[in-house]
Amino acid sequence: MKPLNQNVYNFNAGPSALPTAVLENAQQELTNFQSTGMSIMELSHRSKTYENVHNEAITRLKKLFSIPENYEVVFLQGGASLQFAMIPMNFLPKDTKAGYIMTGSWSEKAFKETTFFGEAYHVASSKEDQYRYIPEISASSFHENDAYIHLTSNNTIYGTQWKEFPETGQVPLIGDMSSDIMSKPIDVSKFDLIYAGAQKNLGPSGVTVAIIKKEFIEKANNDVPTMLDYQTHIKSNSLYNTPSTFGIYMLGEVLKWIELQGGLNAVAANNEEKAKLIYDAMDESNGFYVGHARKDSRSLMNITFRLQNDELEKKFLAEAVEEGFVGLNGHRSVGGCRASTYNAVPQEACLALSEFMKQFQQKNG
Structure with missing residues (x-):
């Protein structure tokens, strides 16, 4: 589960992940x-x-x-x-x-x-x-x-x-x-x-x-x-x-x-695939994870969601940090959870997060 090729999975909302090759x-x-x-x-x-x-x-x-x-x-x-x-x-x-x-x-x-x-x-x-x-x-x-x-x-x-x-x-x-x-x-x-x-x-x-x-x-x-x-x-x-x-x-x-990467068309396709991994984990959770945005208005850049209660949310965020996920706390003004999946966030990170979400639900659902 923990990242293999980098120190952390960076889901910060900004400043956010930069491409490793650029760094x-x-x-x-x-x-x-x-x-x-x-x-x-x-x-x-x-x-x-x-x-x-x-x-x-x-x-x-x-x-x-x-x-x-x-x-x-x-x-x-x-x-x-x-x-x-x-x-x-x-x-x-x-x-x-x-x-x-x-x-x-x-x-x-x-x-x-x-x-x-x-x-x-x-x-x-x-x-x-x-x-x-x-x-x-x-x-x-x-x-x-x-x-x-x-x-x-x-x-x-x-x-x-x-x-x-x-x-x-x-x-x-x-x-x-x-x-x-x-x-x-x-x-x-x-x-x-x-x-x-x-x-x-x-x-x-x-x-x-x-x-x-x-x-x-x-x-x-x-x-x-x-x-x-x-x-x-x-x-x-x-x-x-x-x-x-x-x-x-x-x-x-x-x-x-x-x-x-192949220009903006390729970047857009990759962003859709990345976001889908996380949204699918939410939608298939039978209400364990509840998205904030209406489905027709969902962002491909910032995926916001809540868990069933504050205690479970705190536990989710704490365990996520232990597994190498950074920046999943929602904005201080609204709370909850947020995964920011900007261009430089690799698909590997989004797949790892979706798997973590499923495993956390199995243990705590």
Whole structure:
């Protein structure tokens, strides 16, 4: 049961597992990157060597994610949490409203930040059912003159995920994809802005990716502090100030790894297989394990569930740690259990967890 080829089975929700091959390559290059005699962390961000790393990461991201030519890619800092404020600062005029689709804690946080800068409203919400599902959206759910509609594509705490994104017509659509970006192919052209913290599927914490439609940028408010203005970072190729050079290097290496897996179609198929192993153990348990998310809204990235009582849950989590499983505790705000099965979590780990779940049920059911 215990892992054979690594120290633990890492199911942390973020920062999360990174591909072993990427970590090993970074280890080899750590003290002497490309024969410079220096670590990537010691290189000037203005150097040609680092500039190549930086630009290759952007190019690789555009290619893998099929980002259209009329979009810009920028690397920022401050995580998705800073984006919650930057977006209304740049794109919410005083005479309009922003619509937020409420599917969990992160959409709540994004909504709260928006109210400091302008008017926002709830397009739809599943809060009344403890965020167990993704609400349905139609044209009557929002206003034609809204500044934008915002959604969170995957909800790490509650374990729900959008399967099909809503059609918003002429109203710009913005997506926080921090926890499922690059886990499957999507139609980027449906969105005017996509943003994501890197620490789930793209690399270590410290880098935030923003993918922005050029026509949307043209509508941005120009009366914004320099560092909070997207145009500052677009015009400087994300090099206005010192970026997270090591984080961007690692992001590029993770993208190379995704290419070696066969691209996003192959990654998506693997993610479905991994999640199925754990969901099957839940569904076949006759109620011993109870999933939080409604079946039609289940996430392939964060699998949330409860056991029949708190004592049994504590025992499950304690024994899981003994068997080498890390990060299975649910978020502190909701409790329970959560297995985060991001791209770099190997199928071996998910199979081991499903077997552990079955064995634990046999002993305690």
